[in-house]
Amino acid sequence: MQSLQEKASEWSGVDSADAFAIDSTNLFQKLGLQAFINLSTNFYTRVYDDEEEEWFRSIFANSKKEEAIQNQYEFFVQRMGGPPLYSQRKGHPALIGRHRPFPVTHRAAERWLHHMQNALDSTPEIDPESKVIMMNFLRHTAFFLVAGDELKNPKSTSPV
Ligand code: HEM
Numbered sequence: 001m002q003s004l005q006e007k008a009s010e011w012s013g014v015d016s017a018d019a020f021a022i023d024s025t026n027l028f029q030k031l032g033l034q035a036f037i038n039l040s041t042n043f044y045t046r047v048y049d050d051e052e053e054e055w056f057r058s059i060f061a062n063s064k065k066e067e068a069i070q071n072q073y074e075f076f077v078q079r080m081g082g083p084p085l086y087s088q089r090k091g092h093p094a095l096i097g098r099h100r101p102f103p104v105t106h107r108a109a110e111r112w113l114h115h116m117q118n119a120l121d122s123t124p125e126i127d128p129e130s131k132v133i134m135m136n137f138l139r140h141t142a143f144f145l146v147a148g149d150e151l152k153n154p155k156s157t158s159p160v
């Protein structure tokens with residue numbers, strides 16, 4: 001059986017070496033805290049304003065925008081070489097478990113990545129090379145979460 005990581009690589013088109021290139025360079029040191037705050041603010045502004053794809057925006061209906069921004073940038077900071085801001089406040093990220101209430105489908109991952117690509121493109125504090133490194137990690141992780149989401153409804157299980 002394919003592991004979640006293998007599914008993530010196949011579906012995202014990003015192999016593990018490219019996804020985890022974030023561990024060979026310290027993006028937090030390079031970019032600084034404000035770049036991460038700006039990126040997550042930019043991203044969630046796009047998500048909460050998504051009028052073209054209302055179904056996507058509705059996934060975030062029970063989350064407060066300001067909290068979602070903080071959750072995301074604190075996680076990115078700690079995952080990309082900075083202090084463990086997220087875990088100090090909330091514990092282990094356990095991303096699959098924390099996404100369990102939400103429908104993290106292939107389509108949702110593509111919409112999430114669409115907003116993230118646009119957010120990166122309009123965050124001038126992040127240089128082009130760092131954007132590529134970040135996007136490879138984010139794309140792989142998005143599909144890792146899709147693979148985790150499918151564990152909720154294993155297709156092989158027969159209905160009872
Ligand atoms: C694939 C599509 C995705 C969907 C539909 C999705 C959806 C959501 C939603 C609805 C929340 C709740 C907002 C909040 O209260 O913080 C959330 C939280 C979060 N997401 Fe995602 N997400 C996706 C991908 C990702 C990816 C790729 C990452 C990391 C690389 C990520 C990291 C996080 C983190 C750290 C939180 C905060 C969790 C918490 O503290 O409860 N998400 N996501």
